[in-house]
Amino acid sequence: xxxxxKNAWVPDLLNLFVDAGVTFFPYIPDAGNARLIELAEAHNxxxxxxxxxxxxGVAVCAGADLVGERGVLCMQSSGVGNxxxxxxxxxxxxxxxxxxxxxxxxxxxxxxxxxxxxxxxEPVLHAMGVLTFRVERPExxxxxxxxxxxxxxxxxxxxxxxxxxxxxxxxxx
Amino acid sequence: MSKPTPTLDRRDILATxxxxxxxxxxxxxxxxxxxxxxxxxxxxxxxxxxxGAMGAAVPMGLGVALAAxxxxxxxxxxxxxxxxxxxxxxxxxxxxxxxxxxxxxxxxCHGETGGQTGHTSNRTDLVKMAExxxxxxxxxxxxxxxxxxxxxxxxxxxxxxxxxxxxxxxxPTDFKRNLNPAQCRTRFRNAYLASR
Numbered sequence: 233x234x235x236x237x238k239n240a241w242v243p244d245l246l247n248l249f250v251d252a253g254v255t256f257f258p259y260i261p262d263a264g265n266a267r268l269i270e271l272a273e274a275h276n277x278x279x280x281x282x283x284x285x286x287x288x289g290v291a292v293c294a295g296a297d298l299v300g301e302r303g304v305l306c307m308q309s310s311g312v313g314n315x316x317x318x319x320x321x322x323x324x325x326x327x328x329x330x331x332x333x334x335x336x337x338x339x340x341x342x343x344x345x346x347x348x349x350x351x352x353x354e355p356v357l358h359a360m361g362v363l364t365f366r367v368e369r370p371e372x373x374x375x376x377x378x379x380x381x382x383x384x385x386x387x388x389x390x391x392x393x394x395x396x397x398x399x400x401x402x403x404x405x
Numbered sequence: 406m407s408k409p410t411p412t413l414d415r416r417d418i419l420a421t422x423x424x425x426x427x428x429x430x431x432x433x434x435x436x437x438x439x440x441x442x443x444x445x446x447x448x449x450x451x452x453x454x455x456x457g458a459m460g461a462a463v464p465m466g467l468g469v470a471l472a473a474x475x476x477x478x479x480x481x482x483x484x485x486x487x488x489x490x491x492x493x494x495x496x497x498x499x500x501x502x503x504x505x506x507x508x509x510x511x512x513x514c515h516g517e518t519g520g521q522t523g524h525t526s527n528r529t530d531l532v533k534m535a536e537x538x539x540x541x542x543x544x545x546x547x548x549x550x551x552x553x554x555x556x557x558x559x560x561x562x563x564x565x566x567x568x569x570x571x572x573x574x575x576x577p578t579d580f581k582r583n584l585n586p587a588q589c590r591t592r593f594r595n596a597y598l599a600s601r
Binding site: 297 | 457458459461
């Protein structure tokens, strides 16, 4: 599979986000969000925000929500562990934040360090009140992304779009 | 190099630093800084205080500042809260919002949990950390005769700004604020959106 094919889904997803009023893209770089952030950098209505730790992105999105704007926190699965306590703010305050989690430690993973947090992503998010919408096949992407946007938009819920390793392709070691 | 012993009472600071508060959006960390800012604004609808999520004040202020560029935004927090997520100063420097001030009320201890010694009472220098992160304007306020200059610093220097206020380890403002985060979110959001 060429790199272009591998990232063929990205422009459509960016358009879905922007059309839903998502303007901020706080992120920690990951192979699974690299192309999205590149395209967001080039987009007039999208603004990437480079973080030092994923938890900051929870607060950045909550801050944007306080003044009526939307963000999507883009991170690798390992970053979900860094977010747990900041999700107290989200759950307690009813902040309808949106996340995009690119999975490691999931399907085809060869790095043993990735499994513990990868396997804990959904339990941690569910424990903190974040709904999850999983993508395993290309045909899942639009419906899952639309559902996550609806939940975190008019639905008023915190939601995460989970991009599985079966969908993204496992990294070779 | 030893630091001078702090003499400022934190309860006297914010009213001088922010002579007018109505046009500023305030985000605070937990504990003492939240109470001081609630006293300043009478727990106003332009204030969001935290009572948990330690380390979230600066990134939340960054989110507000980026999303409401027409407003001045002030983060008021303590040394412990700031240090818990000190990397967020780098995120602030990279985005360089021209409307964000960070005021760190540094009492050198964890006041809310019993006054246990913090890093700034030892070797840690917050100003050097803010400089290293790359903030545009940085100042230390540690004596009463610097108060007017500090207010001017917040009003006039290029943002993002970082003001370290070295205070004694005395109590914060005695103010009981709303601790319900959902009510505070709705209050802040509705007031801001109605003002646009």
